[in-house]
Amino acid sequence: MTxxxxxxxxxxxLTALPACASTPAQRGLMVFQQVxxxxxxxxxxxxxxMSSLGLSPDEIRKWAADQQMPNGTDDNGDPKTRPATATDPxxxxxxxxxxxxxANHGLLPPDLSRLALTLPGGAEExxxxxxxxxxxxxxxxxxxGRYYNTALKWKHIGMPPPLxxxxxxxxxxxxxxxxxxxxxxxxxxxxxxxPHQAERRRIGxxxxxxxxxxxxxxxxxxxxxxxxxR
Amino acid sequence: xxSPLKTPDTDPPDWLERRLPxxxxxxxxxxxxxxxxxxxxxWSFGAFLIVTMAFMxxxxxxxxxxxxxxxxxxxxxxxxxxxxxxxxxFIRSLHMGGVTxxxxxxxxxxxxxxxxxxxKAPRELLWLTGLGLMLMVMVTxxxxxxLPWGQMSYWGATVILNAVHAIPLIGQPLSxxxxxxxTLGNVxxxxxxxxxxxxxxxxxxxxxLHVAALHVVKSNNPSGIDPVSPSQTLPFHPYYTSRDGxxxxxxxxxxxxxxxxxxxxxxxxxxxxxxxxxxxxxxxRPEWYFAPFYAILRAVPSRLGGLLLASGSLAVLFTLxxxxxxxxxxxxxxxxxxxxxxxxxxxFMVLGVAGMHAPTPAWLLASRVAIAWWFIHFLLVMPLASxxxxxx
Numbered sequence: 154m155t156x157x158x159x160x161x162x163x164x165x166x167l168t169a170l171p172a173c174a175s176t177p178a179q180r181g182l183m184v185f186q187q188v189x190x191x192x193x194x195x196x197x198x199x200x201x202x203m204s205s206l207g208l209s210p211d212e213i214r215k216w217a218a219d220q221q222m223p224n225g226t227d228d229n230g231d232p233k234t235r236p237a238t239a240t241d242p243x244x245x246x247x248x249x250x251x252x253x254x255x256a257n258h259g260l261l262p263p264d265l266s267r268l269a270l271t272l273p274g275g276a277e278e279x280x281x282x283x284x285x286x287x288x289x290x291x292x293x294x295x296x297x298g299r300y301y302n303t304a305l306k307w308k309h310i311g312m313p314p315p316l317x318x319x320x321x322x323x324x325x326x327x328x329x330x331x332x333x334x335x336x337x338x339x340x341x342x343x344x345x346x347x348p349h350q351a352e353r354r355r356i357g358x359x360x361x362x363x364x365x366x367x368x369x370x371x372x373x374x375x376x377x378x379x380x381x382x383r
Numbered sequence: 384x385x386s387p388l389k390t391p392d393t394d395p396p397d398w399l400e401r402r403l404p405x406x407x408x409x410x411x412x413x414x415x416x417x418x419x420x421x422x423x424x425x426w427s428f429g430a431f432l433i434v435t436m437a438f439m440x441x442x443x444x445x446x447x448x449x450x451x452x453x454x455x456x457x458x459x460x461x462x463x464x465x466x467x468x469x470x471x472x473f474i475r476s477l478h479m480g481g482v483t484x485x486x487x488x489x490x491x492x493x494x495x496x497x498x499x500x501x502x503k504a505p506r507e508l509l510w511l512t513g514l515g516l517m518l519m520v521m522v523t524x525x526x527x528x529x530l531p532w533g534q535m536s537y538w539g540a541t542v543i544l545n546a547v548h549a550i551p552l553i554g555q556p557l558s559x560x561x562x563x564x565x566t567l568g569n570v571x572x573x574x575x576x577x578x579x580x581x582x583x584x585x586x587x588x589x590x591x592l593h594v595a596a597l598h599v600v601k602s603n604n605p606s607g608i609d610p611v612s613p614s615q616t617l618p619f620h621p622y623y624t625s626r627d628g629x630x631x632x633x634x635x636x637x638x639x640x641x642x643x644x645x646x647x648x649x650x651x652x653x654x655x656x657x658x659x660x661x662x663x664x665x666x667x668r669p670e671w672y673f674a675p676f677y678a679i680l681r682a683v684p685s686r687l688g689g690l691l692l693a694s695g696s697l698a699v700l701f702t703l704x705x706x707x708x709x710x711x712x713x714x715x716x717x718x719x720x721x722x723x724x725x726x727x728x729x730x731f732m733v734l735g736v737a738g739m740h741a742p743t744p745a746w747l748l749a750s751r752v753a754i755a756w757w758f759i760h761f762l763l764v765m766p767l768a769s770x771x772x773x774x775x
Contacts, residue, residue, distance in 0.1 A: 196459075197459060197462035197463070197466060198466065199466070199467055201467075202466055202467065240467075266462065267655040267656070270647070270652050270655050271652050271653065271655050271656050346655075347647075348465050348466045348472060349465075349466075349472045353472065353473075353476075353643055353644075353646070354643060354644060356473075356643060357639060357640075357642070357643025357644055358643075360639045360643060361636055361639050361640065361643070364632050364635050364636045364639060365632075365636065367632045368629060368632035368633055368636065371625065371628045371629040371632050372629050374625050374628070374629070375625035375626045375628065375629045378621050378622060378625045379622065379625075379626070382420070382617065382622075
């Protein structure tokens with residue numbers, strides 16, 4: 154599915170479907186919460202930003218409160234934390250870059266805020282990577298912490314295969330196959346990388362319609378004014 | 384000629400008029416102001432430019448309120464504008480789309496002046512202030528592009544500042560003045576922010592000069608023959624206000640199309656990666672409006688030579704009123720110019736496309752041919768054509 158059609162479905166479903174059904178991006182948020190966020194953050198996105206994906210304020214507060222934010226140091230100089238709030242950023246689980254690399258064989262899990270925009274292949278590339286893990290072929294040896302993946306140029310990646318069939322349960326009953334989850338989480342990351350896109354297009358239609366009407370009226374006006382001199 | 388509007392002389396002098404005659408000035412300059420009857424759609428681009436500048440300054444003020452000019456926070460503050468600040472995404476798109484609209488209109492506006500000979504006597508100062516405005520807009524756009532502190536901001540600025548450094552004598556002090564140190568860092572970001580903000584208002588001042596000059600010498604027109612009698616003119620209002628109003632609606636539809644439906648079309652995705660001095664992007668590409676000059680920089684093997692040709696390509700425009708001495712204005716009435724000028728326009732576009740592609744031998748060759756034609760047109764064809772026309 155191209156990015157265009159996926160966005161179209163997202164926009165249509167956000168406006169047309171009843172609240173209980175879920176869109177790929179909404180299901181993708183669940184995948185992010187339960188799978189991706191174990192290693193990745195979205196440091197420019199706030200928990201509260203999820204309200205435009207249909208999360209209620211209570212759901213956002215509950216999710217945020219389960220996460221810890223750094224909060225200065227105590228009297229002994231030891232780092233303190235506090236529960237996150239809706240306005241806090243969705244940080245990586247690692248307190249700093251060195252810790253992130255230490256936990257991942259020297260590689261740092263990238264921030265996901267704009268990944269679907271900055272990867273040359275966009276969200277589709279993320280989906281392909283998630284679906285292209287395979288057993289390492291005979292005769293090929295990979296370093297520790299590298300996994301065979303046919304979607305990449307060098308055929309390996311530092312991220313262990315993150316998805317397994319049925320590893321989570323979607324509340325709307327959609328079967329959580331790996332392919333389904335890869336589809337959903339790439340839709341979610343596409344939504345994250347293009348903030349306010351649905352609202353942008355909705356307002357755009359009104360603005361362009363208004364300007365077209367004004368263009369028609371001013372055209373009639375100027376023709377009437379100029380007619381006397383033709 | 385009987386104007387449908389009352390002239391200020393017959394109005395009873397009122398309180399304000401006796402103290403500060405702004406109302407009669409506005410009436411003289413924007414209501415009863417005599418305009419040629421035969422202006423075409425290209426004469427609306429000045430109005431587009433004024434409106435775009437107003438959008439740029441208004442949106443820029445709101446961006447500045449929410450922006451942090453510090454290398455540790457600049458990128459995040461721009462992300463917050465796009466994501467969390469109410470309507471921030473709209474204000475920022477208005478500003479980014481506005482740059483494209485501003486440059487597109489500038490290039491068309493200048494192209495129209497070249498085609499219809501609007502730079503000739505008595506409009507030399509109008510031409511020079513206009514070119515000055517273009518240079519100021521370029522400096523402002525360069526400084527503004529650094530502010531989001533993305534990868535292209537950082538590496539684009541590095542390329543430009545290295546080029547500035549290569550200028551003999553003044554290059555080194557000038558680049559040090561902009562950088563405030565050895566490398567592009569926090570001090571430079573602060574300076575470029577102040578430069579960007581200040582230049583915006585300096586541009587407003589020069590626009591005032593440009594418009595004042597226009598109101599002294601009046602508009603050129605497609606025939607190139609200035610109207611001599613009042614019967615050959617029409618008052619600015621309501622004739623050109625209504626026509627510009629219609630044109631503005633069409634213009635704003637294009638602008639809105641960019642802002643609301645194609646916000647990613649004109650930005651490079653690499654600029655959504657925070658600046659990293661240790662990682663050079665695979666290819667450093669300028670925004671489209673700088674692409675022609677970037678192509679010139681790359682097409683010349685020597686750094687100083689590229690810089691001289693790139694700045695020379697603009698400098699020849701400043702000397703044009705004196706290179707082209709013929710009294711004939713529109714290219715339509717000048718056989719040589721009618722052939723040569725469209726080729727110069729095409730050369731500019733070829734350079735623009737070349738600047739956005741990797742420098743393969745084919746693009747380098749195309750760039751070099753285009754540069755050559757640009758200079759041949761202005762330095763050889765124009766003096767030659769005016770020589771011939773004056774002798775015949």
